[in-house]
Amino acid sequence: MKSAALYITTVLIWGSTWLAIEFQLGDIAVELSLFYRFAIAALLMWLYVAYKKPDMRFSLIDHGFFALLAICNFALNYLMLYWAQNYLTSAMTSIAFSLLLVMNIVNTRLFFGKPISKRIYTGAALAVLGITCLFWPQLQQFDLSNGALVGLLLALGGTFVASLGNMVSVRNSRKQIGVLQGNAWGMLYSAIGLALYVLMNDVQFSLNAPTSYWLSLLYLSIFGTVIAFGCYFALLKNIGPEKASYVIVLFPLVAVTLSSFFEGFEWHANTFAGFSLVLLGNAIVLTPTKRINAFLANRAIANRAIAKSGSVPS
Numbered sequence: 001m002k003s004a005a006l007y008i009t010t011v012l013i014w015g016s017t018w019l020a021i022e023f024q025l026g027d028i029a030v031e032l033s034l035f036y037r038f039a040i041a042a043l044l045m046w047l048y049v050a051y052k053k054p055d056m057r058f059s060l061i062d063h064g065f066f067a068l069l070a071i072c073n074f075a076l077n078y079l080m081l082y083w084a085q086n087y088l089t090s091a092m093t094s095i096a097f098s099l100l101l102v103m104n105i106v107n108t109r110l111f112f113g114k115p116i117s118k119r120i121y122t123g124a125a126l127a128v129l130g131i132t133c134l135f136w137p138q139l140q141q142f143d144l145s146n147g148a149l150v151g152l153l154l155a156l157g158g159t160f161v162a163s164l165g166n167m168v169s170v171r172n173s174r175k176q177i178g179v180l181q182g183n184a185w186g187m188l189y190s191a192i193g194l195a196l197y198v199l200m201n202d203v204q205f206s207l208n209a210p211t212s213y214w215l216s217l218l219y220l221s222i223f224g225t226v227i228a229f230g231c232y233f234a235l236l237k238n239i240g241p242e243k244a245s246y247v248i249v250l251f252p253l254v255a256v257t258l259s260s261f262f263e264g265f266e267w268h269a270n271t272f273a274g275f276s277l278v279l280l281g282n283a284i285v286l287t288p289t290k291r292i293n294a295f296l297a298n299r300a301i302a303n304r305a306i307a308k309s310g311s312v313p314s
Helices: 002-022 028-052 058-073 076-084 090-097 101-114 120-133 136-140 147-174 179-200 211-244 246-262 269-286 289-309
Strands: none
Touching: 002 090, 002 136, 002 211, 002 246, 028 076, 028 179, 028 211, 058 076, 058 147, 058 179, 076 090, 076 147, 090 120, 090 147, 090 246, 090 269, 101 147, 101 246, 101 269, 120 136, 120 269, 136 147, 147 179, 246 269
């Protein structure tokens, strides 16, 4: 029951953060908004560290990887995804981001030598075909000045950077570095890095924004960053990474539903086909071959039973 609650919480929060990001765009520079977000998240993380009192001393090499984690998982990837949502709806960005699952598997092979099973190629091909269907009208007129195509490239770029950050996280786990410690240092370094980026690029400092901006900022900082990551990592511990990774498949459903209600996201034939293919591809990637074979075998047995009885399936 506890795992179910953690799972539902993670899916609902991460699925809704894409819509919350929409309220961060326009009034204050994206770079400054991200600094605010991770400064708040880092403060909360370090308050929790002060309460739990884990050992926070690490080598200079480990701190280098914490900085790399900050760049890939908590700074550059979010910058690219925020920029992407200047061109795309939250639904489209979340669907593109769901390819993180496939990228993680490929990068795990490249960086850690983990073999890739045949079903992964099938799932990846379906997911890529799904993205192609979603953006087919834009791809037919390939032009980098096309807003939707620029948004897609930014979203995929941000997703790839996030995948690299996940590889850093895998390295840290193999070095027996706790999730709390790694995230606390990573969020602190991301806040510092974003602050330097803001200063170096002469981004105008501002607090002038509507209430919706500040409420969404608090939601993204507290729920979308601190609580959701906490729930997800608790799931990793309780049910393992394979089952926990289904979060990546399910949260686009929440994002698309919210976008349909609040952003007027329109469904077309290519939208239905693309969304379905992305979900199917990710599901195949996550489902062990034995389970797929067992399902197909059970279906074959059921069909033979129906054929022998002469009944028509309802």
